[in-house]
Amino acid sequence: MVVALVPAAGHGERFGSTTPKQFLPLNGVPVLIRTLQRLCQLPDIAAVVVAVPAAWLEFSRQLCQQYGFGSTVRLVIGGEERQDSVARALQTEEVSEAEFVVIHDAVRPFAPAELFQRVLQAARQHGAAVPGLPPTETVKETTPEGFVRQTLPRERLRLIQTPQAFRRELLQRAYDAALQHHLRATDDAALVEALGHPVAIIEGVPENLKITHPLDWALAELLAHIEEQR
Numbered sequence: 361m362v363v364a365l366v367p368a369a370g371h372g373e374r375f376g377s378t379t380p381k382q383f384l385p386l387n388g389v390p391v392l393i394r395t396l397q398r399l400c401q402l403p404d405i406a407a408v409v410v411a412v413p414a415a416w417l418e419f420s421r422q423l424c425q426q427y428g429f430g431s432t433v434r435l436v437i438g439g440e441e442r443q444d445s446v447a448r449a450l451q452t453e454e455v456s457e458a459e460f461v462v463i464h465d466a467v468r469p470f471a472p473a474e475l476f477q478r479v480l481q482a483a484r485q486h487g488a489a490v491p492g493l494p495p496t497e498t499v500k501e502t503t504p505e506g507f508v509r510q511t512l513p514r515e516r517l518r519l520i521q522t523p524q525a526f527r528r529e530l531l532q533r534a535y536d537a538a539l540q541h542h543l544r545a546t547d548d549a550a551l552v553e554a555l556g557h558p559v560a561i562i563e564g565v566p567e568n569l570k571i572t573h574p575l576d577w578a579l580a581e582l583l584a585h586i587e588e589q590r
């Protein structure tokens with residue numbers, strides 16, 4: 361059994377809107393709802409747990425009801441950082457019964473079903489799997505003074521996306537260890553890596569856009585428009 365966790369408790373500081381971007385309507389349908397519509401169509405997913413900001417809990421409840429997710433989606437209050445939001449979602453009863461957990465950012469509404477299937481398949485095989493894409497630009501490590509420390513070999517680098525999939529027991533062990541050793545990470549796989557467990561990388565998809573900056577919104581509108589014409 362697979363449970364999906366959706367961190368949706370960010371405040372979107374980089375986006376510059378008072379409404380967090382996951383709640384903004386994208387061509388009429390809120391970003392979070394678009395993400396949930398994708399997830400809930402997958403045959404493998406038994407339950408979905410969504411972490412939202414405390415101030416948006418009631419709004420989220422109403423939104424889920426309006427779009428017919430009232431009984432399928434479990435809402436929890438998120439935390440200070442993404443990692444804290446996932447940690448809270450991990451504590452729910454739904455998760456305790458799962459064999460696998462797939463974590464997907466609310467702000468990536470265009471992840472195709474086949475990506476979820478591939479990442480889950482790799483997690484069944486290796487315990488942990490993430491999608492990644494090679495960077496298209498040259499990546500350099502910097503010094504605190506604003507100079508180049510070194511140029512990194514692009515062929516070996518990957519920009520990591522969600523969905524990320526894990527054996528539930530492994531992910532829970534990673535989160536427990538992170539709590540114990542005060543580890544902070546920007547994705548879930550990093551905490552599994554810290555345990556020394558291998559994480560498989562599968563091919564990501566370019567249209568799996570993470571809506572972060574205002575410019576991403578224009579691209580998201582275009583992608584949503586193309587999708588609706590199919």
Ligand code: C5P
Nearest residue numbers: 367368369370439440441442445466467
């Ligand atoms: O902040 P970042 O770009 O890593 O956000 C990725 C996802 O994590 C977003 O969907 C955002 O809503 C979520 N998040 C969260 N709790 C936070 C911060 C971010 O659930 N405290």
